[in-house]
Amino acid sequence: MATTTVSMTVNGKQVSAEAENRTLLVQYLREGLGMTGTHVGCDTTQCGACTVHIDGMPIKSCTILARQVDGKDVTTIEGLADGDKLHPMQEAFRENHALQCGFCTPGMVMSAIGIVDRNKDSLDEKTVREELEGNFCRCTGYHNIVKAILSAHKEMTA
Amino acid sequence: MPDGSIGTPIKRREDQRFLTGTGRYVDDFNRPGQTYAWMVRSSVAHAKIKSVDTSKAEAAPGVVMILTGADWAADEVGGLPCGWQVIGKNEIPMHEPLHPALVADKVRHVGDNLAVVIAETKEQARDAAELIEFDLEELPAVVSMVDAAAEGAALVHDDLPSNLCYDWEIGVKDEVDAIFDKADHVTKLDLINNRLVANPIEPRAALAEYDPAGDHYTLHTTSQNPHVIRLLMGAFVLSIPEHKLRVVAPDVGGGFGTKIYHYAEEAILTWASKKVRRPIKWTADRSDSFMTDAQGRDHVTTGELALDKDGHFLGLRVMTNANMGGYLSTFAPAIPTYLYATLLAGLYKTPAIYCCVNAWFTNTVPVDAYRGAGRPEACYLIERLVEQAARETGIEKTEIRRRNFIAVSEMPYQTPVALEYDSGDFIRNLEDGLEASDYNGFASRRADSEKNGKLRGIGLATYIEACGIAPSAVAGALGARAGLFESAEVRVHPTGSVTVFTGSHQHGQGHETTFAQLVADGLGVSVDSVEVVHGDTDRIQFGMGTYGSRSLAVGGSAIVKAMDKVVEKGKKIAAHLLEASVDDIEFDAGTFRVSGTDKELGIGDIALTAYVPHNYPIEELEPGLDETAFYDPKNFTYPNGCHVAEVEIDPETGVVGLCSFHAIDDFGKIINPMIVEGQVHGGLVQGIGQALMENCEYDDQGQLITGSFNDYCLPRADDVPNFVVGTNEGAPCTHNPLGVKGCGEAGTIGAGAAVTNAVLDALGTRGIHDIDMPATSHKVWQALQQSNG
Numbered sequence: 001m002a003t004t005t006v007s008m009t010v011n012g013k014q015v016s017a018e019a020e021n022r023t024l025l026v027q028y029l030r031e032g033l034g035m036t037g038t039h040v041g042c043d044t045t046q047c048g049a050c051t052v053h054i055d056g057m058p059i060k061s062c063t064i065l066a067r068q069v070d071g072k073d074v075t076t077i078e079g080l081a082d083g084d085k086l087h088p089m090q091e092a093f094r095e096n097h098a099l100q101c102g103f104c105t106p107g108m109v110m111s112a113i114g115i116v117d118r119n120k121d122s123l124d125e126k127t128v129r130e131e132l133e134g135n136f137c138r139c140t141g142y143h144n145i146v147k148a149i150l151s152a153h154k155e156m157t158a
Numbered sequence: 159m160p161d162g163s164i165g166t167p168i169k170r171r172e173d174q175r176f177l178t179g180t181g182r183y184v185d186d187f188n189r190p191g192q193t194y195a196w197m198v199r200s201s202v203a204h205a206k207i208k209s210v211d212t213s214k215a216e217a218a219p220g221v222v223m224i225l226t227g228a229d230w231a232a233d234e235v236g237g238l239p240c241g242w243q244v245i246g247k248n249e250i251p252m253h254e255p256l257h258p259a260l261v262a263d264k265v266r267h268v269g270d271n272l273a274v275v276i277a278e279t280k281e282q283a284r285d286a287a288e289l290i291e292f293d294l295e296e297l298p299a300v301v302s303m304v305d306a307a308a309e310g311a312a313l314v315h316d317d318l319p320s321n322l323c324y325d326w327e328i329g330v331k332d333e334v335d336a337i338f339d340k341a342d343h344v345t346k347l348d349l350i351n352n353r354l355v356a357n358p359i360e361p362r363a364a365l366a367e368y369d370p371a372g373d374h375y376t377l378h379t380t381s382q383n384p385h386v387i388r389l390l391m392g393a394f395v396l397s398i399p400e401h402k403l404r405v406v407a408p409d410v411g412g413g414f415g416t417k418i419y420h421y422a423e424e425a426i427l428t429w430a431s432k433k434v435r436r437p438i439k440w441t442a443d444r445s446d447s448f449m450t451d452a453q454g455r456d457h458v459t460t461g462e463l464a465l466d467k468d469g470h471f472l473g474l475r476v477m478t479n480a481n482m483g484g485y486l487s488t489f490a491p492a493i494p495t496y497l498y499a500t501l502l503a504g505l506y507k508t509p510a511i512y513c514c515v516n517a518w519f520t521n522t523v524p525v526d527a528y529r530g531a532g533r534p535e536a537c538y539l540i541e542r543l544v545e546q547a548a549r550e551t552g553i554e555k556t557e558i559r560r561r562n563f564i565a566v567s568e569m570p571y572q573t574p575v576a577l578e579y580d581s582g583d584f585i586r587n588l589e590d591g592l593e594a595s596d597y598n599g600f601a602s603r604r605a606d607s608e609k610n611g612k613l614r615g616i617g618l619a620t621y622i623e624a625c626g627i628a629p630s631a632v633a634g635a636l637g638a639r640a641g642l643f644e645s646a647e648v649r650v651h652p653t654g655s656v657t658v659f660t661g662s663h664q665h666g667q668g669h670e671t672t673f674a675q676l677v678a679d680g681l682g683v684s685v686d687s688v689e690v691v692h693g694d695t696d697r698i699q700f701g702m703g704t705y706g707s708r709s710l711a712v713g714g715s716a717i718v719k720a721m722d723k724v725v726e727k728g729k730k731i732a733a734h735l736l737e738a739s740v741d742d743i744e745f746d747a748g749t750f751r752v753s754g755t756d757k758e759l760g761i762g763d764i765a766l767t768a769y770v771p772h773n774y775p776i777e778e779l780e781p782g783l784d785e786t787a788f789y790d791p792k793n794f795t796y797p798n799g800c801h802v803a804e805v806e807i808d809p810e811t812g813v814v815g816l817c818s819f820h821a822i823d824d825f826g827k828i829i830n831p832m833i834v835e836g837q838v839h840g841g842l843v844q845g846i847g848q849a850l851m852e853n854c855e856y857d858d859q860g861q862l863i864t865g866s867f868n869d870y871c872l873p874r875a876d877d878v879p880n881f882v883v884g885t886n887e888g889a890p891c892t893h894n895p896l897g898v899k900g901c902g903e904a905g906t907i908g909a910g911a912a913v914t915n916a917v918l919d920a921l922g923t924r925g926i927h928d929i930d931m932p933a934t935s936h937k938v939w940q941a942l943q944q945s946n947g
Binding site: 001020022030034035036037038039040041042043044046047049076077078080081086090093094095097099100101102103104105106109125126128129130132133135136137138139140141142143144145146 | 169170172173174175176177178179180181182183185186188281357358359360361409410411412414441443444445665666667668832833835836837839840841842843844866867868872874875876878880881905
């Protein structure tokens with residue numbers, strides 16, 4: 001299988017690794033770079049556990065080839081906190097008990113930041129629920145995730 | 159109240175790692191020299207294996223080893239064991255056919271394991287798997303239980319006389335029949351409790367490693383109970399003694415029952431790791447999950463409720479067919495019997511109950527406990543019957559419940575189906591549920607909906623469940639092949655910090671926080687000075703794991719028992735240091751005090767003395783402050799509650815909108831209300847999912863139609879509303895030291911019945927009184943068309 005050297009910026013750091021042409025971004029992150037914060041929960045682009053930001057946009061990293069991301073800027077769950085200080089979305093999830101097993105959480109947080117970014121002026125429960133359609137959570141029943149995103153929206157747009 | 163005391167909603171400590179991507183799930187572990195396994199699975203439901211040719215695959219790049227059912231059979235390793243033996247009518251034990259991890263003779267469901275390919279990379283293993291040639295002779299597939307029971311049906315297991323696994327009953331049929339003969343009214347329903355797929359978001363995974371230096375195996379696996387896996391796999395499948403086998407279940411991404419069981423891949427990888435002498439990793443993709451994770455529910459039931467002229471329940475008569483799938487999963491036989499039929503009294507004083515359960519083998523994925531496990535099926539049956547009886551008799555649906563509820567004054571209450579309820583205030587839960595949901599205001603909300611051309615309905619489910627299965631001796635008498643206690647070690651360190659080793663396993667429940675609160679409260683130390691360790695057979699003395707809402711009631715009680723021993727020993731040390739009699743030492747909030755004096759020592763001083771025993775009663779007392787306890791419960795715990803659902807249906811489209819859901823639950827005493835509410839929220843959505851959208855379907859060839867998230871409708875955020883949940887702590891459990899009952903499954907148990915009853919309340923305005931779950935828009939629309947036409 002042909003390989004290519006794929007380079008990108010991940011969480012502010014320039015990285016480079018050999019990858020088969022068929023390597024998905026999530027494999028590149030998890031297996032190539034050993035960054036296991038991004039998770040895989042399905043194989044049909046339904047669950048959203050693998051969501052990362054590419055050039056600031058939430059993208060499901062299981063559905064994009066690593067080489068398509070060559071030269072781009074990737075942020076994963078590992079890159080959100082500022083040292084010990086959690087990103088406001090991470091903090092809102094913690095504060096509102098918006099996670100249980102934690103497996104969907106990385107993708108959920110990355111998608112949630114995208115929701116706030118797209119709805120800076122105003123955000124309501126209905127919109128949050130609609131825009132969360134790309135992410136499954138089987139533990140929380142979404143109740144506290146919705147609450148956390150609304151609370152983070154306030155914090156992030158204050 | 160100090161931070162973290164029992165009853166305070168402190169934030170979870172485990173969140174930090176999950177929120178920063180530093181959790182460690184099985185697939186996050188990698189070992190030097192690791193190989194990758196790809197499971198080759200059957201694409202047909204029922205076929206004879208005529209030949210397997212692996213030669214092309216063996217030659218493929220990167221292939222390390224390929225093992226098939228023939229290799230498994232040749233090694234004379236055991237089949238996957240079943241942990242519960244049900245004895246049927248006339249003392250006839252259930253049929254328990256061999257469950258090989260890799261099949262050699264025939265495949266019995268789509269996804270059955272034909273071979274494992276081990277290669278240098280996952281991609282190479284997968285590529286090579288494509289090159290294995292199987293000559294399969296397809297056989298007629300037995301898909302439904304009607305198929306299974308049919309005269310001349312194909313046999314799922316050729317060595318059995320039929321596809322019947324067991325024919326079991328509880329109660330005395332003749333006595334119940336006689337009651338029905340004299341009853342003023344009989345309500346009868348034919349119900350299907352639809353098959354579900356648990357779908358934790360983390361797919362199963364395993365990483366096995368053999369160390370030839372010590373002839374020792376280590377298995378990392380996505381399990382709710384690593385010690386149980388060690389026991390089942392070590393003792394019954396691979397003959398590896400416990401001291402040579404370590405099983406680790408690290409962070410696990412949701413379980414919901416389906417990660418209780420011992421799965422083929424765990425045994426196959428462990429077995430193969432000695433052959434390849436390298437670590438082997440396997441990670442399921444979602445298709446694997448759909449084809450091989452034990453599925454849930456799948457009952458077909460006829461239920462009849464006999465009433466007198468005043469609406470009092472006289473008797474319940476139930477015939478249930480339960481689908482076991484192609485093989486018996488670890489606890490499968492217990493679910494439709496001891497976790498279902500024994501719950502059929504519900505909250506009611508029904509004096510006579512008879513239930514017959516026939517369990518069937520079919521060419522489908524094995525079925526076992528899924529969140530609630532038998533109890534949602536029981537609740538669904540009872541509460542559907544109760545609301546149907548209310549409609550038929552004209553007695554208002556809350557009134558008919560009130561007339562039949564077991565009263566607080568009647569506790570403890572012996573039901574006719576084996577259980578003895580210890581506590582519960584069912585009327586209060588009902589009243590609170592009705593008030594919270596503004597039940598009295600429903601008529602005007604319905605009128606508003608009608609003005610908009612919509613159908614509105616309100617439905618209730620009052621439920622009771624039995625959690626923390628126990629005592630071990632009773633469970634054993636009913637067929638359990640394991641003890642059902644829990645263990646804990648409380649290790650107080652020399653400087654007063656504490657490590658708790660628990661046999662419970664957390665995979666979302668927040669034990670690391672709740673158990674720390676429990677210990678902080680019990681020993682009078684700060685929450686931050688307590689660490690909770692779980693999930694590793696080399697670190698934890700023993701454990702039965704987490705399922706059946708047992709962790710706090712059983713595992714937490716074991717911790718309390720261990721703390722009692724710590725305090726008892728601490729009193730002896732304190733008595734020595736304070737020169738007092740042990741009987742005069744009191745312990746409270748971390749301080750040992752000579753009763754009636756100001757002479758006292760903190761637990762930190764006592765711990766230090768225990769480990770630096772210079773001034774110490776060394777002749778009578780060993781050094782150290784580290785105690786282990788095993789707790790075997792005296793009875794089940796009985797969480798109960800009242801759930802109220804309100805729906806609005808658009809008759810033009812059949813779409814059911816869930817307007818509100820109110821849940822009032824009695825979980826006994828509550829340690830962390832934030833975590834408890836979260837458990838209820840999640841449980842509710844799984845019950846709502848069953849009621850409105852989730853359904854596992856096979857076609858008549860046994861092909862799994864709902865084999866991915868594209869086809870299996872898992873609830874999304876915009877399918878559900880915000881919830882209103884509340885708890886009553888007024889009737890704590892009477893027989894465990896914490897007064898706790900368990901909260902993990904309640905939401906799922908009540909929600910399915912409450913939502914379906916609400917849908918039927920709405921559809922009842924159009925003369926529709928029956929619909930099976932899930933009430934999809936398609937099904938509702940069709941029902942409305944038929945009722946109109």
